[in-house]
Amino acid sequence: MIAQAALKSAVVLLPLLLAPTSLLSQDKPDRPPWAQPSASGSPQSPSPAKSDTAQDKTPDTASPRNTVKVNVNLVNVLVSVLDEHNRPAPNLPIEAFQILEEGVPQKIDIFEQETKQPLDIALMIDTSLSAHKEIVFERDAAANFIKQVLRPDDSLSVFAVDESVTQVAKFSSDVPSLQAAVHKIADGSGTSIYDAIFLASRAFNSRPNECRRVIIMVTDGGETTSRTDFESARKAALRAGILLYTIIVRPVPNENGRNTAGEHALETISETTGGAMFFPKSMEELPIIFDRIDAELRTQYRLAYYPTPRGPANSYRTIEVKVLPGYSARHRTTYLTGPQ
Numbered sequence: 001m002i003a004q005a006a007l008k009s010a011v012v013l014l015p016l017l018l019a020p021t022s023l024l025s026q027d028k029p030d031r032p033p034w035a036q037p038s039a040s041g042s043p044q045s046p047s048p049a050k051s052d053t054a055q056d057k058t059p060d061t062a063s064p065r066n067t068v069k070v071n072v073n074l075v076n077v078l079v080s081v082l083d084e085h086n087r088p089a090p091n092l093p094i095e096a097f098q099i100l101e102e103g104v105p106q107k108i109d110i111f112e113q114e115t116k117q118p119l120d121i122a123l124m125i126d127t128s129l130s131a132h133k134e135i136v137f138e139r140d141a142a143a144n145f146i147k148q149v150l151r152p153d154d155s156l157s158v159f160a161v162d163e164s165v166t167q168v169a170k171f172s173s174d175v176p177s178l179q180a181a182v183h184k185i186a187d188g189s190g191t192s193i194y195d196a197i198f199l200a201s202r203a204f205n206s207r208p209n210e211c212r213r214v215i216i217m218v219t220d221g222g223e224t225t226s227r228t229d230f231e232s233a234r235k236a237a238l239r240a241g242i243l244l245y246t247i248i249v250r251p252v253p254n255e256n257g258r259n260t261a262g263e264h265a266l267e268t269i270s271e272t273t274g275g276a277m278f279f280p281k282s283m284e285e286l287p288i289i290f291d292r293i294d295a296e297l298r299t300q301y302r303l304a305y306y307p308t309p310r311g312p313a314n315s316y317r318t319i320e321v322k323v324l325p326g327y328s329a330r331h332r333t334t335y336l337t338g339p340q
């Protein structure tokens with residue numbers, strides 16, 4: 001009798017154990033195909049950011065204790081979304097976004113509406129003779145920006161850019177010492193823009209991976225003395241996963257014969273990294289531009305995915321992020337893959 005009862009219980013439980021799990025996630029016909037929910041029903045919880053092909057280490061519960069499962073090639077994309085009035089647009093849902101690599105739609109594995117990742121900022125001040133006319137106002141605006149943008153978990157480093165690139169203050173969140181460093185920057189001559197981007201990008205290599213990496217450069221855009229070439233600087237920026245924000249201060253508006261080689265290079269790198277270019281008409285606009293950068297950094301979305309298919313080693317891959325009509329998205333458009 002006991003055996004027969006056990007057999008009947010097994011027969012009853014078997015269909016329940018084999019029941020399909022697809023009902024846990026259903027399509028929503030009122031959304032476009034790329035806005036349908038994932039099989040899990042929600043995006044994965046945030047995890048620390050990595051550089052383009054950095055390792056994402058998560059425990060493998062099916063493996064023996066102390067064994068670590070390593071997932072590689074997680075691509076992080078920081079997205080700045082503006083509305084039709086050119087204002088930051090926060091609080092959009094994951095369904096508002098589609099991400100493509102080389103034209104192929106990708107599954108968004110990690111999504112943060114307003115990323116809480118701390119900031120690592122390299123603030124680079126051009127001290128060349130061509131930018132000296134308004135240098136005092138420039139330093140004051142930069143010092144005020146430091147006080148405004150930094151939060152307890154953030155860090156900032158100050159660099160002086162002339163014929164050489166000098167780190168005058170290491171990464172820290174000590175606002176008074178950083179402001180003092182800005183005010184003590186000595187005058188110089190020449191402008192090494194490519195060197196500045198290359199060296200600042202390299203400086204991030206020793207910084208935590210979970211931070212957003214930002215270069216803010218205030219310069220006249222006149223490249224004159226770099227030892228590094230454009231492609232090396234661009235590649236270093238892409239490897240480090242930085243955002244480049246450039247503020248071009250023109251000593252004389254519409255100056256004939258002005259050196260624009262560095263300006264064109266900065267525009268290219270700013271666009272490919274997802275940053276932005278600003279052209280104040282006067283130094284009085286500098287605080288307004290710093291305010292815009294601060295607001296943008298505080299309303300960025302973070303999207304991350306594992307590329308399918310994965311690109312060849314050491315190759316450039318194009319990224320496109322689409323958003324709902326009425327909004328525009330700015331993000332890095334290229335990344336450089338790591339070794340296989």
